[in-house]
Every structure is written in structure tokens, then in C-alpha cells.
Amino acid sequence: MTDPLIGVLALQGGVVEHRASLERAGARTRLVRRTAQLEGLDGLVLPGGESTTMSKLLDIGGMLGPLRGMLADGLPAFGTCAGLILLAREVLDTRADAHSLGALDITVRRNAFGRQVDSFETDLAVTGVTDGEDAAPVHAVFIRAPWVEGVGEDVSVIARVSDGGAAHGAVVGVRQGPVLGISFHPELTGDDRLHRHFLDIVAGQA
Template identity: 45%
Template sequence: MRVGVLSLQGAFREHLAVLDSLGVATRKVTRPEHLENIDSIILPGGESSAMVRIAATTELFPVLGEKISAGLPVFGTCAGLILLADRLTDASLDGFDRLGGLDVTVARNAYGRQRESFCAPVQVTGLDGAFDATFIRAPQILDLGTGVEVLSKYAAVPVLVRQGNIWGGSFHPELGSDMRIHEEFLHSLGATV
């Protein structure tokens, strides 16, 4: 199995390090041709407005969006969730290609500014014990479509969801030493790690 990691900006290095420690082959994805021969892709946290602007110069998102629509498994964390959300509450990314495919409404930076970032334990379906979730200028999931399964909540609000092969999280599971959420995503694809 080879997992692509969108590597335009943000926490892509941290996701690559987690996957490497799990023994998974990876590929940095910055151009459409990097999507060939990958079995899934992770969209990291970072600055979603920077990501859409950088991607616009490469035509990456239209090609990636088609692959996701055709069934390519994807896991978007923080800014990656914003890129996957079918609906946003603001117009800050209007005029740029996003990916969509996840039937949720998301508010960008809903948990506050950088200085209001925090860690909190959350319970995640399929995991024994709490997972320490890191929220950094995190988006909030406000509304779910009928096919979206909630895997975790924080303060009664969904923070990790799944719709078929599309996963989205408000927090950064790549920060810290707990790799269980990456493992769960990979197990959902049939990988053994």
C-alpha cells in the first residue's frame, strides 16, 4: 500500500513521519502526476487558504477531486477537513477549487485563534481509551448529511467523521506519539500495520 500525503503546506511532514513509523510506503503529492499509483491520500492541517492558492497553479485539485469521487480513500485533518467539506459557512475560499465529497458543513477557525489552541481527550469509536486531540485554529463540523458517521465528539460536537472512504477530523492526530487514528484509517482500507 502507498499513501499519498498532500504536501503543499502545513503538517505534511508530521503525517509522513507517522506513516513511516508504521512501515507504510508514502509519496509527497504536490502535482497531479503524483496521484498515480497511490492507494489513499491524507490531507494535512495547515492554512486552507494557502493550500487552495498553491494548488490553483498546478490543477491538482480538479484531478484529485475526480479521484476521490471515483473512490480514492482520503483522510483530511483540520485544513484537510475544510478542503473536503461540501459546505463552508464563509466565502473565504470562494473562487478556488476545493475537493468536496464529505457531506458536512464546516466553520473555519471555529475553535479560536492560534493562541487559543488546546489539547483535549476524546473518545474515538474503535479505540480503547481516550485519544489526546490537538486543536489548532480548528474547524468545527456544524451539520452532517445522513450518510456521515460520527467517530468522535468533543463537547457534544462531532470532531471525527467518516462517510464511506472519506474521513475528516477537526484536530491534528499526527501531533504526538499516539498513532491509533492513522492505524484505524489504514485498517479501514484493509492494510495491516
């Protein structure tokens, strides 16, 4: 597929940075704020931000049901941080009135690594991105990040924290079919390999 059209959910969060990463990787982009803007997309990126606020805005804007349907029908999606939370089937430590899209058969815990002051950076091996013998690790930026506490049988774990610290072994990247979810912020590092990996998934789904 040449020049896929990728939507960036533009309700909150790192919208500009994701758009720049996708365009450097060769995609056309569209900011998505209304249901009509979901039409004709080849894939969708759900950025970081505040997941409960984003879920409320999806609901108020009438996008929640249509987006759930499109994901169930196979729309490729890439969620980072809050986007991972939105894509999950079950969310722990969230508000009772929060919504999720159920596109990933996972249980995720919000703010699992702690508050803003507990934000950190580390290097990760990511399946599909750092598989080559000489491939550099992905430098991952975690900001009030979630982690994944449970995965369904159709979900592949693609990244874990491996720095030997308190969170060693925590699952921070998953994939289920054409849906990719990570706990960190690749759009902040200038490393576009995860966005390119997502575009490869989109191409494979076409």
C-alpha cells in the same frame, strides 16, 4: 494489503509529521505536489495548514479537478484540520475564492474554536479507535481548528468534544465511506492509532 502507498499532500502544513506516523504504521509514502504524483496511490492524507492557501495551490497546480475525480471514484482520504475543510462539501467563514473537494457531505466552519491563542488539548473517544473497554482515549490537539456543523445522511460522526466546556458536543470527527476527516492534529502527539485506522480503511477498500 501489505505496505500500501499513501500520498501526503505536501503543499503546506504538517507534512513531515504525517509521513512519519504513516511509515511507523507500516505504509509506504509519497509526497504529492503535482498531479502525476497522485497516480498509483492507495490513499491520500491532507494535512493541516491554511485551507484557503492550500485550495489556491491545488487550483494553480491543476490538481483540483483530478483530485476531485479520484475522490469521487473512491480514493480513500484522511484530512486533519485544514484537510477536513478541504474535503468538505460546504465551508463557512471562508474566502469567496476558496475551493473544496466535496468528498465529505458536511458543512464545516473554519476557525470555529477561535484564533491561535484559543488552541487547546483534550481527550476524545473516537469510533473505530477507542472502542475497546480498556482503550485509552485519543489525546487531541486543536490549533485554530474547524468543527462540523452539519452532516449528510451517509456521514457517520466518529468524535465529539466531551469535556463539558463551551464547545461540549461539537463534532470533530466524521467518516463517509473511505474518507475520514478530523478537526485535530494526531500527527503531533506520537499516537499513531488514527493513522493505523486509516490504513485499515485503505485495506478494506482494496
